[in-house]
Amino acid sequence: MGEMDKRTNLTGLSQAELVEFIQQSGEPTYRARQIFGALHHRRLRSFEEITELPKALRERLNETTTASTLTIESRYVSEDGTRRFLMKTHDNLPVETVFIPEERRDTICFSSQSGCPLQCTFCLTAQLGLLRSLSPGEIVEQIIIALNDVYGVGEKPPRGTNLVGMGAGEPFLNFDSLMKALGIMADPQGLFIVPHRVTVSTAGVVPRIRELATIPQRPNLAISLAAPTDDLRDELMPINKKWPLEELLGACKEFELTLKAGERFTFEYVMLDGINDSDEHARQLANLLNRHDLHARVNLIPHNPADPLPYQPSSTSRVERFKSILESKGVRTFVRRPRGRDIFAACGQLAARREPNTIQVSSQSIVA
Numbered sequence: 141m142g143e144m145d146k147r148t149n150l151t152g153l154s155q156a157e158l159v160e161f162i163q164q165s166g167e168p169t170y171r172a173r174q175i176f177g178a179l180h181h182r183r184l185r186s187f188e189e190i191t192e193l194p195k196a197l198r199e200r201l202n203e204t205t206t207a208s209t210l211t212i213e214s215r216y217v218s219e220d221g222t223r224r225f226l227m228k229t230h231d232n233l234p235v236e237t238v239f240i241p242e243e244r245r246d247t248i249c250f251s252s253q254s255g256c257p258l259q260c261t262f263c264l265t266a267q268l269g270l271l272r273s274l275s276p277g278e279i280v281e282q283i284i285i286a287l288n289d290v291y292g293v294g295e296k297p298p299r300g301t302n303l304v305g306m307g308a309g310e311p312f313l314n315f316d317s318l319m320k321a322l323g324i325m326a327d328p329q330g331l332f333i334v335p336h337r338v339t340v341s342t343a344g345v346v347p348r349i350r351e352l353a354t355i356p357q358r359p360n361l362a363i364s365l366a367a368p369t370d371d372l373r374d375e376l377m378p379i380n381k382k383w384p385l386e387e388l389l390g391a392c393k394e395f396e397l398t399l400k401a402g403e404r405f406t407f408e409y410v411m412l413d414g415i416n417d418s419d420e421h422a423r424q425l426a427n428l429l430n431r432h433d434l435h436a437r438v439n440l441i442p443h444n445p446a447d448p449l450p451y452q453p454s455s456t457s458r459v460e461r462f463k464s465i466l467e468s469k470g471v472r473t474f475v476r477r478p479r480g481r482d483i484f485a486a487c488g489q490l491a492a493r494r495e496p497n498t499i500q501v502s503s504q505s506i507v508a
């Protein structure tokens with residue numbers, strides 16, 4: 141802490157901001173381009189490694205700025221190849237990131253906050269409370285760290301990278317930093333991960349859904365629903381008391397009307413055994429979406445059990461039955477396969493756990 145807090149994290153600046161910063165410090169503009177490329181394209185994490193910069197400049201940068209702030213505390217590898225990174229910020233707060241390999245693409249699930257202020261009852265992160273929102277640099281660094289760990293520093297990933305903002309935190313309560321980080325990552329001279337490769341999930345922060353509807357360069361949107369009625373949603377996701385379903389789905393419709401070709405909009409529905417997974421819930425959900433004339437598809441996500449959460453996942457046959465009811469009412473429905481459950485990397489399981497597993501012990505888990 142202390143001195144480190146005041147240094148500017150250059151990884152959190154856009155290329156244009158970096159140019160301005162470098163010019164103000166009396167250096168030629170091409171240095172800014174060199175630094176941006178080194179940090180974001182070559183994914184270097186310290187000025188010492190940017191050897192094309194004169195030594196004196198590197199030393200000067202080190203005094204007032206920093207190239208990276210997050211450090212890996214531990215890393216867990218699941219038997220399905222998923223990796224969970226537990227990192228910490230310069231002020232010692234946990235940040236979690238999950239790398240999920242898939243046949244054709246990789247997905248990196250990043251966090252937008254350390255902890256989370258929302259109190260979703262099915263989510264382990266909620267139990268941390270909000271520690272603080274992450275800076276744009278801290279969001280970008282998570283992706284750099286994950287790619288370097290999996291492929292080696294600066295190595296080009298063999299597959300494309302998708303990002304999902306579904307880790308710890310409510311991204312729309314850190315909207316400006318999130319959008320800035322996405323802008324930095326979209327730069328063709330940097331990571332070059334464009335917004336349509338990114339999906340951000342919100343628990344329903346209505347004003348930001350409306351704002352996103354007005355932004356042309358934006359990520360795909362997912363809304364976490366978890367319940368088809370206000371009574372049940374108030375209980376499972378207390379944010380519903382602030383923005384109840386009518387208001388939320390009204391904003392969703394506004395957003396849906398602005399969708400352009402290639403943009404994706406989805407609803408996420410966590411399936412909790414005996415809580416929100418009855419035939420009646422399925423009918424209520426279909427009616428709710430149809431009444432608001434929403435065409436977005438629904439992703440059913442079997443809950444990921446984690447002590448001390450009081451829920452179990454719905455059975456496979458229950459999930460299938462729920463799906464068929466939705467489909468019979470014209471709602472496109474998919475079932476999402478859980479990944480990395482054995483290392484607490486799955487949805488709703490991020491809570492800075494240091495042990496790889498206390499539920500399904502995996503002999504192949506590696507703790508590095």
Ligand code: SF4
Nearest residue numbers: 256258260263266309
């Ligand atoms: S589900 Fe998301 S929004 Fe809800 S408490 Fe967990 S991290 Fe926060």
